[in-house]
Amino acid sequence: MTGPALLSVEGVAVDLPTPRGNLRAVDHVDLSIGAGRTLGIVGESGCGKTMLSRAILQLLPKKAKLTGRVMFDGQDLVRLDRERLRKLRGRSLAVVFQDPMTSLNPVLTIGTQLIETLQEHLELDSVAAKMRSIELLAAVGIPAPEQRLMQYPHQLSGGMRQRVAIAIALSCEPQLLIADEPTTALDVTIQAQILDLLAREQRRRHMAMIIITHDLGVVAGRTDEVAVMYAGRVVERAPTPDLFKRMRMPYTEALLAAIPKIDAKPHTPLPAISGRPPDPTRPLRGCSFSPRCKYAWAQCLIEKPGLEDADSPGHQYACFRPLAAGVPA
């Protein structure tokens, strides 16, 4: 990490009351990201990565309880009053949600949804806002942007809708963009296009970006740093090249092994991670991954490992039986 952090998440925990008891969705996560940098948050479904992004944006469900601090640009978002928070959201802090089929309002035109954001945060008259909307749609690769303004979301394909959502997120030149599984709901052929678009716009605007995904392949070439989450906790974080070269956490290794390889022989079974993540309403005493970990030994079942510094700078992992350093997975 270079320079002061733009966003730093400090000891954030999210508790959700459920009929089966308290669910700890995010468990004391510390993360930070500097201006213009890219952070990937990786984990399987239910690991708390989306809850973490909602916690950063202060968009948690009403019943959820959030503890810890979310420092953004010197202010604690958790304790910020509503009006100041509203002025930050969409302006300095933007988000692209997972499913463009549900994140755009079905009864409002694309133009309305873009222009309202621009006019909320920037002093633009309606003509200027419209011109800027057309520019934005063109910038995210939407053909015939002028006509699109008049259209409704259902008249666009999924990929086009996600481009619209990205245009809305970029519209006020945010300092930080949170992309929450931006390609999960899209066709495989569209995924790379959307990721490239995000990367290009990020460089052009010098904004920081958090990419949340379940796919280590997505973060591989596109992030400066990666945090791997499991059962609500960060279990390994490292500069991206370091993570892939010297991963220490068995879960990261298993996650990487589960990606299909292009050079694998046909009909090779995927080394899927057996078992399921632990029930978050019944936390384990030991390491949350221990029931599924092939290296686990007695200590792993009794004690929870904390994040420890690895030999390489900026690399941390939470494991009692880490993989040998320097062994590529």
Place this chain on the structure above:
Amino acid sequence: MLGFVAQRLLYLVPVLLAVSLLTFLIASLLPGDLAYTILGDQATPEKVAALRHDMGLDQPIWWRYLSWLGNVLQGDFGRSFRTGQTVLQAVAERLPVSLELMLLAQLGALTIGIPLAIACAVRSGSAFDRFMTGTAFSMLSVPAFLSAILLIYLFAVELRWLPATGYIPFHEDPLGNLRCFLLPALTLALGEWPVLMRVLRSDMIQTLQEDYIAMARAKGLKPSRILLVHALKPSSLTLVTVTGINIGRLIGGTVIVESIFALPGIGRLLLSAIFTRDLIILQGVVLIVALGYVLINFIVDLLYAILDPRIRHGHA
């Protein structure tokens, strides 16, 4: 959009035919012979037979239906054998009263129901929400005649602000006209806002959980804009349906409220037609009211398309 309207209009034809047939059947299948009703118990069989022949009552029923339908299509709904008034005249005289009452009642119900629904949906599960939902439920079970009497007691007898009963035509005294409609309209509105509030509240609670509402919040929009633009519009389909049904129902007037407040509306016209066995009036008025109902539902269909573009484009 034009194609959509034309298509919906085409759907109306069979509906209207069915409505006319049912109306006709109901009136003709009522027990008692129209000729006897007109001539009285003392009439000789010859006179009755002659009248039946004149009125075409000796024809087969399908023939009577077709000739009645033919007349209706030419705008002739028949004439009361008691007052000599045509059905159209009678309706034209009474309809404005029922329409004004209906309009004011709906405005009242929507003005009470919509803000409360939004307020409850935003704080769903809170004490306020539970209190309002409970109030709505108890209001729902208060019959119109009871709330009418209570309103009359409060506003007419105790406070003396408004007249208890009576009707002043609009062209004679617009303000007086409005004053005599306030209590009956409020009576109807009190019975209707709970339904409107409950349907809008539950739709709104669902909408507020949608991703696009989270997105609207993430965009930093003002809460008022999120509620009124992003959430209200997609939540209002059921509200529009229920309002449409209420309007359709009230076109036919309300027997109870019009009787209590002595308003000369369609409801009282129907009631007196029933009491006096004025079948021509009854049949004609029921048909016209049914036409109004069908028309309102047609407008509701169009409103759906305006509210939700996916219906307009045939996607939903």
